Amino acid sequence: MPKSYSCPVELTVDVVGGRWRTVLLAHLKEGVHRYGELRRLTPGISEKMLSQRLRELEADGLISRKDLGTVPPHVEYDLTDEGRSLTPVLQALYDWGVARAERTGVSIDVP
Amino acid sequence: MPKSYSCPVELTVDVVGGRWRTVLLAHLKEGVHRYGELRRLTPGISEKMLSQRLRELEADGLISRKDLGTVPPHVEYDLTDEGRSLTPVLQALYDWGVARAERTGVSIDVP
């Protein structure tokens, strides 16, 4: 049965919600990244979660996966047009995070 | 030990992330609401989750809870100034949900 939503926000949360999806999208918003780069940019994520989330985002049409087929392996992830349509959302989340960090005195240590 | 973040988006997700928080904030963005109203506006949420999320949002300083102390009980929830600072985020999530629903043909049935 098809899922239905009672509010547009609910739909959005269903797509970009969860612990890691948004963070990964935010990193890809900065440009193409390899698997290992995303892992390094996202401390705390396990390889299992990284793989799972990337495949979900790919299935939802938000990111593209390009396997260069080389040895050693080289895989690049990028936002699709659909993913890029999230830019205002990602920017709003980013901006609020910065302001909230200042207000609450929390520090953000970029890798 | 204090939690640290590697990215502002991660902080934001930590505060407004999860299945229900954002939806509840989006409803309160429209104005003051009582417990029962929020329950009705949010089909699918259990009373347990509703209570829990409301208390978390209150603890995080995003919403206020006013108990009128009457019989029968009457409790009103509202955004605080801190909660209202999320308006751009909530609006971005809302707008993207509307557009995504159109693109994917998903319908949204407001209660």
Added chain:
DNA sequence: CTGAATCCCAATCGATACTG
């Protein structure tokens, strides 16, 4: 290097029943 597969624990959640 980029994953897939397995095991296992902890947190999360829904349903239901109950209270002031």
Added chain:
DNA sequence: CAGTATCGATTGGGATTCAG
């Protein structure tokens, strides 16, 4: 009306191991 209590089911997620 506005919650709380409890229980059982489900899920998320980490650690580890292995493969191409």
